Amino acid sequence: MSVLEVSDLSIRFGGLQALQDLTLTVNEFEIVGLIGPNGAGKTTAFNCITGFYKPDTGKVVYRGQDVTRTPPHKKAAMGFGRTFQNVGMVKSSTVLDNLKTAQHARVQYDVVTGLLGGGRVAAEERALEAKADAILELLGLTEFRHLRVGGLSYGTLKLLELGCALATEPDVLLLDEPSSGMGPEESHELGERLIELRKAFGLTMLLIEHHVPLVLSVCDHIYVLNFGRLLAEGKPSVIQTHPEVVAAYLGGEAPEELAATAETPEEAALDEATHPVAAKKAPAKKAPAKKAAAPRKKASS
Amino acid sequence: MTAVAAAPAVSPWRLSGAGLAARGLAYLGLAVVLFLPSFATDFSKTCSLAVIYALMGLSLNIVVGYTGQLSLGHQGFLGLGALVTANIVAQAQLPIWLAMACAVLATTGVALVLGLVALRITGLYLSLITLVFGSAISSSLFALARFTDNNSGVKIQRPHYLATNGDWYLVCVAVLLVVFYFDYRLTVSKVGRALLALKENERVAEAFGIGVTSYKLLAFALSGAIAGLAGGLYAFRGELYSEKDFQDPNGFTLALLFVVMCVVGGLGNRLGVVVAGLFFGLINELLDDLFYAHWVHPWMQHVPVLGSYYSSDVKASYLASLIGALLLLQTLIFNRGGLGAQLRPISRWMTGHRFELHDATHSGPAVAEGSSVRA
Numbered sequence: 001m002s003v004l005e006v007s008d009l010s011i012r013f014g015g016l017q018a019l020q021d022l023t024l025t026v027n028e029f030e031i032v033g034l035i036g037p038n039g040a041g042k043t044t045a046f047n048c049i050t051g052f053y054k055p056d057t058g059k060v061v062y063r064g065q066d067v068t069r070t071p072p073h074k075k076a077a078m079g080f081g082r083t084f085q086n087v088g089m090v091k092s093s094t095v096l097d098n099l100k101t102a103q104h105a106r107v108q109y110d111v112v113t114g115l116l117g118g119g120r121v122a123a124e125e126r127a128l129e130a131k132a133d134a135i136l137e138l139l140g141l142t143e144f145r146h147l148r149v150g151g152l153s154y155g156t157l158k159l160l161e162l163g164c165a166l167a168t169e170p171d172v173l174l175l176d177e178p179s180s181g182m183g184p185e186e187s188h189e190l191g192e193r194l195i196e197l198r199k200a201f202g203l204t205m206l207l208i209e210h211h212v213p214l215v216l217s218v219c220d221h222i223y224v225l226n227f228g229r230l231l232a233e234g235k236p237s238v239i240q241t242h243p244e245v246v247a248a249y250l251g252g253e254a255p256e257e258l259a260a261t262a263e264t265p266e267e268a269a270l271d272e273a274t275h276p277v278a279a280k281k282a283p284a285k286k287a288p289a290k291k292a293a294a295p296r297k298k299a300s301s
Numbered sequence: 302m303t304a305v306a307a308a309p310a311v312s313p314w315r316l317s318g319a320g321l322a323a324r325g326l327a328y329l330g331l332a333v334v335l336f337l338p339s340f341a342t343d344f345s346k347t348c349s350l351a352v353i354y355a356l357m358g359l360s361l362n363i364v365v366g367y368t369g370q371l372s373l374g375h376q377g378f379l380g381l382g383a384l385v386t387a388n389i390v391a392q393a394q395l396p397i398w399l400a401m402a403c404a405v406l407a408t409t410g411v412a413l414v415l416g417l418v419a420l421r422i423t424g425l426y427l428s429l430i431t432l433v434f435g436s437a438i439s440s441s442l443f444a445l446a447r448f449t450d451n452n453s454g455v456k457i458q459r460p461h462y463l464a465t466n467g468d469w470y471l472v473c474v475a476v477l478l479v480v481f482y483f484d485y486r487l488t489v490s491k492v493g494r495a496l497l498a499l500k501e502n503e504r505v506a507e508a509f510g511i512g513v514t515s516y517k518l519l520a521f522a523l524s525g526a527i528a529g530l531a532g533g534l535y536a537f538r539g540e541l542y543s544e545k546d547f548q549d550p551n552g553f554t555l556a557l558l559f560v561v562m563c564v565v566g567g568l569g570n571r572l573g574v575v576v577a578g579l580f581f582g583l584i585n586e587l588l589d590d591l592f593y594a595h596w597v598h599p600w601m602q603h604v605p606v607l608g609s610y611y612s613s614d615v616k617a618s619y620l621a622s623l624i625g626a627l628l629l630l631q632t633l634i635f636n637r638g639g640l641g642a643q644l645r646p647i648s649r650w651m652t653g654h655r656f657e658l659h660d661a662t663h664s665g666p667a668v669a670e671g672s673s674v675r676a
Binding site: 050107 | 483486487489490491492494495497498501502504505506507508509510511512513519
């Protein structure tokens with residue numbers, strides 16, 4: 001059964017067609033990868049699916065229910081968990097408080113009861129804390145429990161953000177570059193962890209990822225985006241050898257006229273501000289990719 | 302990263318006998334200090350004002366400290382609360398508690414409207430709008446002769462069982478304690494966590510399932526409700542509603558004072574804001590009565606140049622605002638956490654923790670790196 005069905009999704013920012021007729025399906029318990037060069041529209045697709053952007057046309061259907069126009073916080077309550085490309089957490093709070101904040105939609109008491117206090121609220125707050133501790137233990141982050149998030153290293157933050165997404169009790173988890181800031185070994189571990197989490201929590205996942213070995217090893221199905229359009233889709237083995245994908249992404253010459261398209265301004269800003277590591281790392285992976293990346297960098301600046 | 306296993310809070314019922322007794326004594330002392338002014342006649346009136354300022358500090362703190370938006374129009378809520386209370390009591394002869402409830406409803410409603418604006422506009426422009434709101438309401442609604450008894454001020458009387466200033470002071474303290482409790486509940490329940498998440502990053506908050514609209518409105522409504530309550534207390538404090546207290550330039554001075562109180566107390570720090578509010582509420586009168594009248598003024602007459610500047614009708618409020626400005630600078634440069642951060646070891650001890658000048662939980666690298674002051 002398909003958990004998430006996206007059909008003909010399009011969105012335009014000014015003169016830029018950020019997404020054009022994107023159609024994808026995520027089935028129950030699948031890990032689906034969304035890959036593509038910088039500025040291909042991956043994060044935009046995430047934002048449309050999770051409700052942060054309202055698509056111009058197209059539909060997002062979650063378990064048979066049209067949720068295209070549902071605001072993000074309601075989607076979170078429905079079971080959409082997501083992480084951000086730049087780490088999405090409350091930086092001035094402690095790790096524990098972040099995990100409790102993330103459980104917001106699962107809290108049973110209402111605002112007034114919370115303000116009055118009492119035994120029921122206290123019991124529930126303890127339950128939230130217990131759940132937070134369980135997640136910390138699962139991810140091996142218990143030692144950071146009382147630290148402020150703002151002082152942690154980037155790799156820890158990415159893992160912790162995954163923990164926060166888990167704390168929202170998601171049904172479908174959308175991960176935006178979970179392995180950024182991690183070395184090859186750590187990202188391999190992350191891949192194994194994702195598969196374990198899927199099993200433990202019965203999750204369905206959609207992930208944006210730049211680290212190709214990770215995508216190829218964990219994903220059941222891969223969609224490749226390029227300049228806002230779906231370039232290819234299929235099993236990892238198919239994608240790996242797909243000629244157009246190899247040309248556009250895995251390392252080959254990109255056609256000249258297409259390379260001039262800029263990223264969406266928001267994505268460019270996000271990339272620059274939070275992602276210097278990934279931005280530098282991506283072109284270095286394979287030598288020919290450098291050529292393709294150079295004109296794009298120019299256009300986005 | 303290793304000194305993380307910070308000792309969890311010792312719950313009060315696990316304290317040793319001596320520790321419990323010491324804290325009990327501290328609370329008793331605090332209660333006595335709070336209670337004492339009620340025996341004085343004039344001083345208790347001053348103290349009521351201080352408590353009302355502390356309430357305004359808590360009110361503004363919800364907007365400035367918890368949601369990170371600067372409001373420069375909070376005197377408008379205070380004035381509106383006083384106006385509604387006084388007029389309902391004077392014109393409709395309703396009981397005082399009902400009048401204050403109406404005042405709370407009115408200010409909550411107006412605050413919700415301001416909250417609707419805050420959904421769309423943030424930062425500097427929102428501050429500007431609140432500033433305009435404050436002076437607009439003071440030059441329109443507050444100036445209506447209908448509500449000010451033809452500009453002579455609306456005289457009202459406290460009920461006979463609360464006739465003295467001391468009685469009213471105790472009412473103010475009781476209200477402050479109740480509001481303080483609710484504010485504490487706010488920060489330890491999901492509401493406080495939601496507001497903090499919203500303040501830092503609305504997108505993250507939404508991804509956690511927090512409705513931006515409803516929580517922003519809630520924050521403004523709560524802030525307005527507390528200010529309305531403070532306004533009601535204000536009206537009965539002097540048994541007179543005078544619109545001039547809230548009209549510019551007095552009104553704007555008040556609005557600024559409230560913001561200074563919040564910053565000096567420590568943004569988002571309940572205890573600090575209350576202490577700062579009490580301080581600023583007391584300082585004017587204290588300077589006037591004690592320091593200025595008895596010491597500075599007779600002495601200043603002998604100082605060339607300055608002596609002629611200090612005429613007898615110059616009030617110490619000038620000195621008070623100077624002190625406020627200096628405290629503000631001191632806070633911003635040396636001590637971003639405000640008074641609350643300084644009081645933290647004491648407040649932690651009072652709530653059953655060990656007395657530590659630096660507690661591991663809250664002095665992470667983030668403190669040094671990012672300021673908590675945000676407008």
